[in-house]
Amino acid sequence: MHSETIIFSVDLLGVFVFALSGGLAAVRLRLDMFGVIVISFMPAIGGGTLRDLLLDVPVFWLKCEIYLFVSITAGLAAFFAPHFWSRMRALVWIDAVGLSLFCVIGASKAHDLGFGPIVVVAMGVITATAGGLIRDVICNERPMLLQKDIYATAAILGASVYWLCIDFVGAPLIATFTGAAVALLIRAIGITFKLSLPYPQRNSDTRLRD
Amino acid sequence: MHSETIIFSVDLLGVFVFALSGGLAAVRLRLDMFGVIVISFMPAIGGGTLRDLLLDVPVFWLKCEIYLFVSITAGLAAFFAPHFWSRMRALVWIDAVGLSLFCVIGASKAHDLGFGPIVVVAMGVITATAGGLIRDVICNERPMLLQKDIYATAAILGASVYWLCIDFVGAPLIATFTGAAVALLIRAIGITFKLSLPYPQRNSDTRLRD
């Protein structure tokens, strides 16, 4: 019970920070107040929404309006005080905590429904990253997700470790915290050393269709 | 019974006008016939489709193919006579009627399923505006929704008034017409005086992540 409260609190904190990151991106594009709030929703609840649609379970924020409320609050906070928030170096780290928790929450939801490892990992990655991808697509920006892959790699490894723990050890709580810790560690290494995955061989023309 | 027929007729008219607006946008991009029809679908049925997916109810046009038929007709009309339609000043006002009705239809669908105020308003806004957002994203244009917010504001207030009426007065018909009237009034003021919401403070760098 106590650990559920902790996870729920960190989950809401993750939603707040993800919504803030979306709101600040919208402020950079000079959108108006409504636009800032809409874009805030994308990273905050977009990934979990897509996950729930794919898994055919009720969308999480329909049953629990506090997620929408937190997201709107973060959007307004970004709108009225963009400089205050963007100066906070701590946000990158809270964002990393949100990523870690989101990927484990997504993975656990798929695992509880009885899915196998690929789907479990895919749902972890979707929960943690799809919302940010949708935000970038709507803002007409080159998706960050597809360029700074250590972000996605953290989600993949966190969800994988979660799956390994829960399938071979069997303790949900240990799996949750181990998975989130691994994701956070990878992301922390990425932030600190600015690592990235290999890029494809340079080449200018690889069109398939004509 | 009679009022349901009126709502259904205005609903179809709204679908036609929204599809026309999508088709004319596609003609501006010089898409071919198929492209024009596809883009027509987005504002006409995209918002309601997303609403139904989120609420986990059957997608409305699966049960009632006339929506697809009306949308295809409007797409062809835009394709073969773009100048005829774009000269019609009346279209802006029919579009406003469509917006007003769509937001109330979306809100009532969520209310009938027992959801609270934030979800009811969100579904009203999604029904009225998400399709246009998808159209702009596919057309690779800066989303109009995020710039001309009086449009979204009309949907928010219309859906809110609907919710207030139905929750405190309890008469679905009165709620439907009052909500739609408020949305139409706000949108009419927006069209007439070209109003918009406040923009965020000017600032050039508010990046969160690096």
Added chain:
Amino acid sequence: MHSETIIFSVDLLGVFVFALSGGLAAVRLRLDMFGVIVISFMPAIGGGTLRDLLLDVPVFWLKCEIYLFVSITAGLAAFFAPHFWSRMRALVWIDAVGLSLFCVIGASKAHDLGFGPIVVVAMGVITATAGGLIRDVICNERPMLLQKDIYATAAILGASVYWLCIDFVGAPLIATFTGAAVALLIRAIGITFKLSLPYPQRNSDTRLRD
């Protein structure tokens, strides 16, 4: 039983080739390994995913992880050997086979659920083309689907012929192969003669809203 095995094999081959086309597009954009794999998914499983969400049936790759596995393999193949694949002229033709089969699979899924002709054709087209549209939107490219419509026309006619066959002849196997053959034939004509549908009249200003 034997024919189902053939269809399943060609289906997987279609997924592989569609994923390869997505992966090569991602390599052209110089995305990293994760980005290439994500973009590979879009054309390969995006259309079928959207179809299943709209029809409210379980998403096909949740029950059968081999689709994800094949798609990831194709993404890695595109990442590590883009020149090898893009030199293969045969790919355009395998892609055409994939298109033909995807449109018939989508149409048959809608038909089996009891839907009428417009929905059946729409699901065939969505299955065959929506994933490529999503890929182009995420890659921030002008959607190919909306420009090379003979592609979509092949899917429309293939799905229509499927529907005619199954509704008036009643034999699923004959309908499947006739529908796929028609789609393949149209696409082959399109590839060989580089045909396209009519474009709208030239005109520079057809804005509806202001």
